[in-house]
Amino acid sequence: MGVEGTYKPTSWQAIHNATHPIEGAGNTSFSNVVLGGVVVGLPLTFTYYLGLPWLFFFPLALLFALPSLASVIYLYSRFAPRNRTNIKLPGKPLEDYMTIHDPELKKQYYGYNKIPMETFFEAYFVGKIDIKGDILETFELRHDWAAFQFTLGQFKFFLTQWIPETLWHSRDQDENQVRDHYDRGDDFYEAFLGPRMVYTSGIVSDPKKRETLEEMQDNKMELICNKIQLKKGEKHLDIGSGWGTLTAYAAKHFGSDSTGVTLAKKQTEYGNNRCAEWGVKDHARIKCMDYRDIPTETKYDKITCVEMAEHVGLLRFDSFLNDVRERLDDDGLFYMQVAGLRATWQYEDFIWGLFMGRYIFPGADASTPLYWYIRKLEINGFEIQNVDTVGVHYSSTLEKWYLNWMKNRDEIRAKYGDKITRVWDIFLAWSTIISRQGSATCFQIVANKNRNAFDRAALINNRTNAAVWKVDNKTE
Template sequence: MATESAPREQKAMAPFSSPSVAKPTLLYEGGGAREYNIYVLYALVAGVPYLIKRALGLSLGTYFVLAALLALPIGAATLVVHSWIVKTPTDQVGALPNEPLEKYMTILDKALKAQYHGHRKIPMEEFFERYFDGDIDLAGDALEVFEKRYDWAFFPITKNVAMFFLLQWIPELLWHSRKQDETQVRDHYDRGDDFYAVFLGERMVYTSGLIGDPSRKETLEELQDNKLRDVCERVQMRPGDRHLDLGCGWGTLAAYAARNYGTESVGVTLGRNQTAFGNERAAKWGVGDKVRILCMDYRDTPRRPRYNRVTCLEMAEHVGVRKFQEFLLQVRDMMEDDGLFYLQIAGLRGAWQYEDFSWGLFMAKYIFPGADASCPLNWVVGQLEATGFEVRSVDTIGVHYSATLARWYENWLANREVVVEKYGKRWFRIWEIFLAWSIIIARQGSSTCYQILAHKNRNGFDRAGLVRKPLGYGMASGSL
């Protein structure tokens, strides 16, 4: 195993500028793309088939066939080996506390305790599986423990992780049938509105909110209201607009747009509970005649008459990589030529760390199965452009998502007894780890959220209608 080097310089923890964001209590970076030697991979991809060719006396043509067939397995093997050997970057600005494992957790299983104790780190996948099973108890608040996770855990690609990736994640990515998507939604979103209400609060919005006033700690409701207003303003909603919200959840945005902007809003979701909740809320808000929440697969969305405004907040991930262009072509077909498309989508950084893999597969297994279209920004923009959209603006809101997750986490802990009594300790622990870990993941950029405003790439589109004043416009300091 590679040894962990000392930090090049000790630095004091810099204060975060907003109390809305849970600041890190340990400055430490994980190993990943910077330590993954691509030249070693190239040498192996070229060299291993050559050695086989020489040993068996094969032809040059056979060599190229072998190289093509073995490239993917060699790449996978290289990635696995790196994940075990290269735990952290050598260039650090912070130091680990170097506390024993027992400082952070109590291992109840004797065999597991004999394997991991003192300063022997536990693989993250081993930790959370055994924590969910009740073989481990945390010695403190989950978020505080996870802030120092590199002191007690590392992130190798284990056998279980590899088997899940090969036998479940890959087949789901390749298939994405209607039945598969519906089954995953039924298990997840129809668990019970009370399950989600304990952490989503009154708004029942399961997407990132937005910080409006960085100088104070805004409430969850304020964060979500900031986001609802922002979405409606970005797509310039006006009275009478035909608005479609794909993957509408509990219908909050559709009802909000109808009540505050006078839209005729249609929401589409596969969740039966969400459909009933959304239509009831629209009626309570006095816009039942302007809002329809439909329980159906997004592929069955009524396409005519076309919509002026289409929004999709953190649903497109579930469409899947293979179906993504088909989805965007459908959206384009449903839009008026002068319409606007707002896409809020969770994504991953291109310069990954091994922790990113571990977290991503944990999410795929326990939280958002089938959400394999969470990709780097360049992939999403490329898909939009390839299907005839022009991207007007992009914002990265990972820090806002971290703030939102922190409010959800606080609500979850406050309702521990309620959740455990109805859903059991295992379900409580799964969401406890999901929320605590994701606060950090979103803050450090492993995963983030993109807000993308797009329109049809047509010559006659009024692009001037979307012009915003440059920052600093009209300020005396900006003159020459």
């Protein structure tokens, strides 16, 4: 890993790279042997001491599997050392980073005694702790003051809320969660999303340029329409259309007949107003409905789903893809953009994920490593045409959201209250770093029905043209 203190961050206009990218403890320090012992040992003990028939061992093993995984990870997070790294931390006391107002917390956490991240942000939300200086800069140095270990509160949330919601994912649950989040108020979201009102990753066109948030979002929408080869007059369905910007953009700039679908009432109204303002209301519209209720009679030439599939749920993902396939023309293209996670995890990844699941995107449990999405697409009859990982683009997007948020923070706080404002402080600052370092990322996947008659040659483009891949280290 190099000699401690030798790391020097690179400098790009598009993104501010990490000053202290510490490699934390994670799956490399986690023992699958211990986990296996717990999963097997507990049901074995119950079966033996309760005098149950051995046939009961197998259902008990299934019953103990998830709680055992959670408990072992919980215990390991408390004593697993972080990986070797060549980053030297400032080594400052806790008081240099924050002011702790709560007397009990102050007795427990002071000096060089690191505070668990969940304990910190729960206290920050209710004003028991205040951060000194810029929040994003403080989070860049979080390994100097925070401990990435699970707390009982997270353990309880995982077992009593995250798992049941993952297993259920009813229509009512999805509708309530979406409307509670997205119908909060358009001004709340405009405070950080800006005038485009696009709540998904933008795209950097050149890392040496400092583009605006609006330029990055236009880059993304242009890229999506080009990736699906959208043409004038084609029927286009956008599942989870948000405030309708992509739907309106596709109709305006590519001449498509576009339909957006969202569960949020305010997003529906906003999106239809945007279609009218952009002069495309005759061939673009937003409908307020569950994706499962989209009529199957109409076949769409192109279907897009931009960071909505995470909300479908792990157990319902197959049926979701079947619904998409049912509505896609045999010669059509499906674009799916999903926020995912890395398989080689660190404890910070899980702690951030539980925070997001509880406070920001409840029900968005289908965020997984790339291989899971690819497998699901393939076994449901799709062929993968191309995949791009754009997590670093998301980080640049989030940083701009954070800067917008801080600029409008006082106004939002006056209207919506202190707690929700503080929650978004942490969300935007921490997520900027999480997506930059690879803990969470974003995948752009283009797929088609895997039919023998599909015209694959029509999809040949510059992605496979060696001339467009600039190589600076060529020797001849």
